[in-house]
Amino acid sequence: MIYKNSLQSVMRIARSDPDLQVGGCFGWAASDLIKAIRHGGLEVSGIEGIVLQRSSLSNGSDVGFPARQFVRNTDDAEPSCRAAVLAELKSLLLPYVRPAQFDRILADGLGLVASLAVEDLNELTVLDPASRGSWRYVLGSYAAYRATLSYRLAHAVYRSAERPQGLSSSVELRTLARSLSERAKVTTGVEVHPAARIGRRFVLDHAVGAVIGETSVIGDDCYVLQGVILGASGIAGNPTDKRHPTLGNRVQVGAFARILGPVTVGSGSHISPHALIVSDVPEGSRVRIVNQCQVRSAGARCVILGVIPDGPGKFQIFGSGLDGATVDFIDAQGTSVSYLKVDILSRASRRIDCRFHGRQAPSREMLRITMPDGNHVLLTQMEVTWRHLDSSSMRTDWSPS
Structure with missing residues (x-):
């Protein structure tokens, strides 16, 4: 077992040891990072406690350590959080793109994506009592947050297709955006179309099975639980224009609720679990199922x-x-x-x-x-x-x- 306190050490090991493997149920985070390092060019620091595992030392067994070991329960200052989020964004993108191509891929750069992702991270950390107030814990272990992070990156790439730069065409950029989205669907169980428009401080909690369609629009400060579907009202042959819901600001959607069609849910509304919404919901409403x-x-x-x-x-x-x-x-x-x-x-x-x-x-x-x-x-x-x-x-x- 090798324990190092910086990504610089991980880079050195990954470049020199082709048999390096990652232990733990969240090994995919470090696996992406190692793959990116071997493609070359990643130079970041500031994430502590990477736990790695050599197959030659462990005989292939998984000792159960997460990809990150959190040394402190208290949160660092904002720059440390931003650096950690930037590192995660790069680890998601580098399997597909070399660092020198970042500016050609992202018209607005990674900075704007990181700012939105940091707000999402802080919001989930504050609102979820299980986070114990640690953004490091959420960033390192919450698959639901990784789904949000992947969406932020995929959406930025998708928007860049509207004004492609350099050697990347619109089709290539949209393909890359969808590839990021599809990989997140497999690793997190959440599907968010990269074209969906989602406001600031967005929280997906638990989130497995959630689907957010292509023309969905979500306002600021919205909170969505697992199994929620923002989908079209039909199955096959849906129109190509607006066909998914619009959620206002501060909307909370309970587990397994289904909001279908180009309906609008007004700001401040609360949709209870398992509700089926097929018509507009006024602002400040509470929608629930009354069972008999x-x-x-x-x-x-x-x-x-x-x-x-x-x-x-x-x-x-x-x-x-x-x-x-x-x-x-x-x-x-x-x-x-x-x-x-x-x-x-x-x-x-x-x-x-x-x-x-x-x-x-x-x-x-x-x-x-x-x-x-x-x-x-x-x-x-x-x-x-x-x-x-x-x-x-x-x-x-x-x-x-």
Whole structure:
């Protein structure tokens, strides 16, 4: 095991030892770096604690050290963070391009890319409590941040295709941008099209399975979790113009939410997990799914479409085949509760109007709809529905039988 405290030492070893391998689950970071060194020209410093492993010493086993060993928990000053991010950007680009070609590849240079990437890094470090406040820890171990970093670089290359310089053509630059994006998809599990436009201080957290389409636009200070899809509304044959969502500033998107089509999510909105968005969302909105899970006995033939509040202490059950049904609340053991009673105000095949009364409002209780033949349907996860009932006017002039 060889431990060195600067990239200069890594350069010297990588140039002289063709059998050098990298240990640990995050070895890809140093692997890219070593490959870049062997192509020649990388001269950077300032990242501490590179842990490398010689195959001749380890017999090919992986001892589990990460590619970086973090010596301190406290963060260094901004220049150190910027230098570390620049080194990562170069390690991503060098497998494809020699350092002398950087200026021809990036019309705006690496400086602007690094500035945006540093803001992303600091934002994730601050907002994710698991980071322990260390940007070094995030930079060295978070695949989600590496996906953001790769996007920043790929997007800069893609934009350079609009005004190619030197020997690089627009097609070559777009191919390079897509190659960076595709490699990030394989190594991080996140796909962000290099043409997507993403504002400052962007955070991908956990992020595995997230997809951000080509014409997506994301504002500043947005936070996106794993499995989120910003996609088109169709599958094949989508239009070539704007077909992906636009997110305003300060939008938070929960895990596995799907936002499809050229819709706009207003600034300050919160999209809850698993939501499906296919129309515009006003600013400052909170979008969530209200679940009403159904558990049916084997012979139940009635259909329950849903339960909605209908004024103080009242609710309506919609469906079909509801003639003769009775309604009551039961607990987790399937026993009718004594503190909640349901009066049926009217009943028809497609709707039952009910009113409940008791000494407390329902919360986690299940609603049981029983048919004359004894079969029943249980409605669970009704907490959101019951919160919308006004319990202040509940009748209390009753006693349990």
